[in-house]
Amino acid sequence: MWTAIGLIAVVAIIADMVTKNKSIELKRLKHEIELEQLRLKAFDKETERMRLELEQSKQALIEMKKEA
Numbered sequence: 001m002w003t004a005i006g007l008i009a010v011v012a013i014i015a016d017m018v019t020k021n022k023s024i025e026l027k028r029l030k031h032e033i034e035l036e037q038l039r040l041k042a043f044d045k046e047t048e049r050m051r052l053e054l055e056q057s058k059q060a061l062i063e064m065k066k067e068a
Helices: 002-067
Strands: none
């Protein structure tokens, strides 16, 4: 009888531990996704900035050729 109660208690503790670990893992994954979204936004902004710089450089070269 006491063995069954002890076994149930151990199983409950293990189940609780697994549930908490899964919850922590889920939070970690959510934060990782958020971080990747921020990285992607930063990459997009940097790419757009570089595209604009390239366009300005091209325009400056065209103007220089027209003047020459």
